[in-house]
Amino acid sequence: MARTYFITGFPGFVSSNLIKKLVDIDHDARFELLVYRDQIQKAYHAIEDMVHYSKITIIEGDITKSELGIDEGTRRRLTEEVTHVFHLAAIYDLAVPEDIAHRVNVNGTRNVLDFILPFSSLKRFIYFSTAYVSGDRSGSIYEDELECGQAFKNYYEETKYEAEVMVHSYMNKLPITIIRPGVVMGHSKTGETAKFDGPYFMMRFLDKFARLPIPYIGGGEALINLVPIDYVVDATTFLAHDETAKSKVFHLTDPEPLTVREVYRLIAQTLVGKTPSYTLPSSFVSKTLSLSLIRKWVQVERETIDYFTLQAYYDSANTIKHLKGTGIVCPRLADYMTHEVDYYKKHRHEPEKLIKVN
Template sequence: MRPVYFMTGFPGFIATRLIRRLLVGEPDARFELLVHPSQRARAERERAALGSAEQFALVEGDITQPDLGLPTSKFAELQDEVTHVFHLAAVYDLAVPQQLAHEVNVTGTRMVNAFVNSLTNLQRYVYFSTAYVSGDRAGRVLETELVKGQNFKNQYESTKYEAEVLVQELMQDVPITIIRPGVVMGDSQTGETAKFDGPYFIMRFLEKFASLPIPYIGSGVALVNLVPIDYIVEATCYLAHAAAGAGKVYHLTDPQPYNAKQVYELICRELLGKPPVWTLPAGVVYAALSVTAFRKWVQVERETLAYFVEQSVYDTAQAQRDLGAAGIHCPDLRSYMAQEVAFYKQHRTDREKLIAVR
């Protein structure tokens, strides 16, 4: 049976990379790509780069609407034909307002779940969550854990948590694989990424003070979980088809993460050619980033700092066991940071990659 993939989140970077990887193993697969009307023009450009319109159909709709905003005839067609669902569409902005985050991340997932429940030939439902559904938990977090009374650092975390709860409620009846990535970096070989967020904010921050003695920010003992996009894509495509992947949750995080001080120094050396030499209290930087003018000048979201004092330690036992059988492993950060920084330096003025800081 020719596989038919239904995917939300196109033309996003991860979705596009997933499609390209899936085609390696299944060149004749068909893709039904749900696209919000606001993304139509960009989606057309990305589809043209992928191949024929017959193989890659753009389906205009809205995950927040009943039946995903699709015409009745199209919805019925998909019910009979779709074999795999990849749900990636979400609002990822750490500073997102609560109403928008809930509408897209929670209501949207509820509507996708209803669609999944109506499919007659479903082989796998792959849901993209985040490791940070752990919220403010401290210590080791297992892949088998979710509801632990945690609080959350922002609306992104809380709504992704609510959404994963909804997906897990289907696991007894639907073959589901839940992916919980850490902070996603660019490609480990080329450095390619779509947006300069997360650790790239550090690069933007450091460049503002390149001519001065660079400080460390706080003690930096907390672990930082960075993973390259190619590891996420390779692992997801394998787990989406492996029998072992059904009914499981996977932390696609670094099994041997560096702490914040090590990551900061590694970036500093690669970007500026020198290490930090003194320490600035983290509270001072947080207070400075609370000032709009300073935040916009350094081009750093204040919410980013929370991920460099993270107290959670993500257990990857299931991921390492099931991916190890296929020879898939997360590369060491030191082996690819140079590529990440080089790509940033080459594209740092590209407006499409810059995150607007409010």
Template structure:
């Protein structure tokens, strides 16, 4: 890699991706597209890096709000583009999601088409473009007439279609599952997704703990270090050109079992009874209960998602580089330990309405 353009900085995955790439590609020049509202934070994180440039811009605007001089420089130097900027909030309003996820991707697509030295365009989608589909979901499937659980899913689906329709652009589409902390250190930036389980259990440590229904649905979580390692492998593999990859757990646990493992690790006991999911959903329809348990209602859907994500393409490419997804049971202790140490950090808490 000679020149890399990364969106989404100083977001967590973009920051972790840059950190790893700085170790591997010491001669590479990095350009980070940073929204004006995030520029001071970005400066702090990228300080003292002579091969890192910060360009203030906006993916929702034509030309990315870059100057002609910046655009010319990028055309002469950029070989790889990593598009991570998106809105990931499950409760995001439709117009905001569409503006960032769809319009933003359309503008990045237009930008990459103007790069004469482009070797790869890596687009971060999500496994949940599958929406409400059930059963086996394959990597070469996208539009199966599915409906969606929220505007995040529907706009990421529409955005991925735009990337897949690009002609003459060497793209690679990444579809992660639910991303959690580092498999060794537990480090993460936000306590959402499975961390809502921990926030819920924090309120129940002195009473008999319930299972949340009897669902046998699989819950697909992946640590971010696997996402980073896999992404960098795919970004340079000729076998990944114009293909889609599920960065998901090939052997995910049932939601009920994953819930029990977290419960035992966090509060030292297993659930002993079952509460119907309809009751939980009803309770979380009231803001008082959502704020008390610190859980988003929208998160419940992902614990009863009755589908399995096939990752055959991913396995074929990553096995050559020795990259594989860790087993949840091997890193749940690190994940919980990090949560316990940082659960009162306001920067990591997701505000619940």
């Protein structure tokens, strides 16, 4: 039986790369892509670049609506045909307001879960969570841990946590695999990425001060967990078809992460050719970025600074065990940072790649 993939979150960065990978390895598969109405034209343009795109169907829908806003005839067809569901649609903005985050990340996930319960051919539901459901926890964070009394740095983390708790409650009803990526960067070979957020805020910050002595921000002892998109996609694709990955959680994180200070220095040396020579307290930078005028000029979200002090290590023993022998490993950041910076330098002035900072 040919596989049929139902995927939310297209044409987002991770979903687009995931589909390209699945198309490449599974020529007989069909794809049903749930797309929000204001992304329809972008979605059609995106699939034109894909081989076998004639086997891709775009469905206008909305995860915040009952039955995902899909008509009865399409629902009936999906119920009979879909074998794999990837739920990636979410609000990823660290500065997202609570009501929007809850509506999309929590209610949206509940709607997707309920929508797929009747799927008669379903072999796997792959839910994209985040490593940062750990909130403010410190020390080693394990893949089989979730509800540990943690608090959260923002509504993105909190609502992704609430959504994952809910996904776990469906484990006895659906064949579920949960993916918890770290901070996703561009491709390790090309540097290609869709948006300059996350660690790219460091690059945007350094751009503003390139002609001045470069400061470190805070002590920088915290570990920062960065993973390239190709590792996330390759690992997810394998785990989605691995029978032993059912009912399990996987940290797609760097098993040998660098500290914030090391990453910042690496970016500074690669981007502007300078090594930071003094330190600004992270509290000072955070307070400065609380001023809208400064925040907009630097083009860095204040919430980013919270991750400069997070004392957590994301253990990925379960992931490493399942990927053993596949050749799928997380590359070392120092080995691909040049590609990330080169891509940023070539595309840093393109409006569609910049996250609007308010």
